[in-house]
Amino acid sequence: MSTFTGRFLKVNLSSGNSSIGEVTTADKNSFIGGRGLGINYLYNNLKPGIDALSPSNKLIFAAGVLGGSVAPGFSRWMVITKSPSTGTYMRSVCGGNFGAALKNEKYEYLVVEGKSSSASYILIDGKDVKVMDASDLWGLDTEKTQQRLQKIYGSKARIACIGPAGENLVLFSAIVHEQRTAARGGVGAVMGSKNLKAVVVLGKGSSLIPADKTSFFDIVKAHNHILKGHDRRKKLTRFGTTFMTTGMEKKGIFPVKNFQEGSLPGVERISGEALELFKTGDYGCYACTTRCGNIVKIGEGDFKGRVWEGPEYETIYAFGGEIYNTDPNLIFNANLLCDLLGLDTISTGATIGFAMELYEKGILTQNDVDGIDLSWGNGDSILTIIRKIAKKEGIGELLAQGTQKAAEAIGNDAFQYAMHTKGLELPGYEPRAAKAHGLGYAVSNIGGSHMYGYCRQEISGRPEPIDPLSDEGKGGVIALSQINKAIEEVLILCNFADTNVTDQLITDLLVAGTGNDDFRDPDYLNIVGERIVCLERCFNNREGFDRKNDYLPDRFLKEPLKNAGPATGEYYKKYDTLLDEYYAAAGYDKNGRPEKAVLKKLSLEKITSDL
Numbered sequence: 209m210s211t212f213t214g215r216f217l218k219v220n221l222s223s224g225n226s227s228i229g230e231v232t233t234a235d236k237n238s239f240i241g242g243r244g245l246g247i248n249y250l251y252n253n254l255k256p257g258i259d260a261l262s263p264s265n266k267l268i269f270a271a272g273v274l275g276g277s278v279a280p281g282f283s284r285w286m287v288i289t290k291s292p293s294t295g296t297y298m299r300s301v302c303g304g305n306f307g308a309a310l311k312n313e314k315y316e317y318l319v320v321e322g323k324s325s326s327a328s329y330i331l332i333d334g335k336d337v338k339v340m341d342a343s344d345l346w347g348l349d350t351e352k353t354q355q356r357l358q359k360i361y362g363s364k365a366r367i368a369c370i371g372p373a374g375e376n377l378v379l380f381s382a383i384v385h386e387q388r389t390a391a392r393g394g395v396g397a398v399m400g401s402k403n404l405k406a407v408v409v410l411g412k413g414s415s416l417i418p419a420d421k422t423s424f425f426d427i428v429k430a431h432n433h434i435l436k437g438h439d440r441r442k443k444l445t446r447f448g449t450t451f452m453t454t455g456m457e458k459k460g461i462f463p464v465k466n467f468q469e470g471s472l473p474g475v476e477r478i479s480g481e482a483l484e485l486f487k488t489g490d491y492g493c494y495a496c497t498t499r500c501g502n503i504v505k506i507g508e509g510d511f512k513g514r515v516w517e518g519p520e521y522e523t524i525y526a527f528g529g530e531i532y533n534t535d536p537n538l539i540f541n542a543n544l545l546c547d548l549l550g551l552d553t554i555s556t557g558a559t560i561g562f563a564m565e566l567y568e569k570g571i572l573t574q575n576d577v578d579g580i581d582l583s584w585g586n587g588d589s590i591l592t593i594i595r596k597i598a599k600k601e602g603i604g605e606l607l608a609q610g611t612q613k614a615a616e617a618i619g620n621d622a623f624q625y626a627m628h629t630k631g632l633e634l635p636g637y638e639p640r641a642a643k644a645h646g647l648g649y650a651v652s653n654i655g656g657s658h659m660y661g662y663c664r665q666e667i668s669g670r671p672e673p674i675d676p677l678s679d680e681g682k683g684g685v686i687a688l689s690q691i692n693k694a695i696e697e698v699l700i701l702c703n704f705a706d707t708n709v710t711d712q713l714i715t716d717l718l719v720a721g722t723g724n725d726d727f728r729d730p731d732y733l734n735i736v737g738e739r740i741v742c743l744e745r746c747f748n749n750r751e752g753f754d755r756k757n758d759y760l761p762d763r764f765l766k767e768p769l770k771n772a773g774p775a776t777g778e779y780y781k782k783y784d785t786l787l788d789e790y791y792a793a794a795g796y797d798k799n800g801r802p803e804k805a806v807l808k809k810l811s812l813e814k815i816t817s818d819l
């Protein structure tokens with residue numbers, strides 16, 4: 209008995225064949241689960257230099273090593289692939305019940321390879337795996353797709369699917385499950401390029417039994433007891449992450465007008481309290497007791513009266529400050545439309561904000577944008593543009609490439625206004641007002657992600673606050689944050705369900721869940737985390753990424769931040785020093801490549817010649 213199943217499933221869409229593989233003991237010991245097993249598989253099985261949208265790419269759906277257990281917040285899942293938007297390694301995380309269902313079918317991960325000759329979906333019923341015809345699903349939005357499939361397979365079937373945006377290979381299209389998304393890095397386009405509309409997991413298998421059942425359940429019981437009375441948990445259940453908006457704006461961290469400034473007049477209209485007025489209920493992922501999802505009833509607009517899971521902080525930034533909007537209904541409508549079409553809300557909002565700044569600067573004219581008025585805050589244009597992006601119609605064809613590629617196509621200095629790192633649009637934290645967090649965007653191996661090396665010390669003051677404005681001595685903080693996150697994502701622990709989660713709790717759950725006593729040694733887990741981050745960097749190095757790709761956009765290095773309260777006037781004065789500090793802490797050379805000694809320490813010396 210263990211929460212580790214020891215198996216993975218491989219489906220080749222070109223042949224329609226599937227096979228079950230065993231995770232080797234060496235891989236299990238070196239990478240444990242989730243993100244670790246994912247990068248290990250991808251690194252060893254993907255040829256460098258392939259086109260991410262070709263049949264050669266692989267799409268991995270991974271659950272965590274405790275996924276499907278009763279541990280609250282440990283059943284998220286992720287998609288791992290080579291990204292078509294960045295050309296880097298990508299991992300894109302999602303909530304809901306899909307990961308738990310995969311584990312209940314006794315798989316740690318599913319690898320999809322090849323390309324189906326026509327629209328298809330994968331049906332997983334334990335060992336019975338079929339590639340099915342999806343021609344009647346192609347073109348449907350993500351809600352209708354799931355409804356159709358649940359009509360056939362029952363309401364307990366767990367479905368991950370793409371919408372029209374993924375079918376049309378929009379480079380920031382998402383994979384959607386229930387009303388949650390594996391949003392980042394164009395994972396939906398990879399699925400679309402394989403003619404794969406959905407993966408259906410029937411999840412009829414029994415729940416996994418922890419190795420030490422009594423201890424595991426005791427630990428979970430005690431943890432849930434603390435969570436029940438914990439103020440942070442209560443706040444997250446009440447607001448989700450929406451409470452962050454006004455606090456971030458006060459500190460100058462909430463990006464406004466495509467990161468031009470840090471103040472949004474009327475921000476209280478989209479505060480946590482304001483959005484709470486639309487709330488009709490909570491949503492929770494599998495076994496989660498925090499239940500941070502806010503179900504809302506939309507008050508106005510195209511989707512007036514629809515009940516849907518409301519936006520979290522990042523989406524409030526993307527369709528709020530980023531485009532200079534304080535109408536909550538516009539945010540609700542844009543959020544729902546992106547979910548239906550299968551689009552990443554962060555990249556969609558950030559790409560529209562980029563276009564709005566180009567419009568302001570006269571680089572794009574009304575003629576260039578199909579006659580649409582792209583003035584800041586013009587709500588009427590937003591849903592139209594989103595639909596055009598998903599269809600790749602008119603101006604949508606250009607914007608569907610994301611900011612980096614669209615800027616290259618536009619020319620005329622447009623790149624100065626493309627707020628991305630490595631091609632991934634930036635989330636809702638102004639780097640100049642949170643400098644370690646911003647460094648984290650730049651050195652992340654998936655591009656501009658807030659979750660890859662989340663600097664809790666700057667954003668939420670946990671465990672100890674650090675001065676967010678200082679740009680010295682922070683390289684080590686980010687190197688360590690990346691390692692800690694990698695350990696959490698072996699289990700795929702949710703960032704918002706981490707109240708009361710300590711290193712000790714993680715260790716205790718891992719040992720009781722898997723029966724592996726090696727996990728008691730904190731150094732063991734640290735090495736696993738470091739190995740995962742390092743292998744992800746090696747993947748990128750092998751693809752040609754190095755120091756030149758670890759920079760923030762010039763705006764943050766040269767332009768003092770405007771109207772941003774305590775962060776007004778801030779910019780990175782010593783970016784290269786910070787970058788060198790990060791490399792030194794991570795054990796990389798000046799060009800951002802792991803030193804041989806580090807590869808040896810992490811038992812990765814066999815890949816030295818790849819680099």
Ligand code: SF4
Pocket residue numbers: 281282284303304491492493496497498499500501702703704705
């Ligand atoms: S805290 Fe929210 S996102 Fe995280 S597992 Fe729970 S419901 Fe899902």
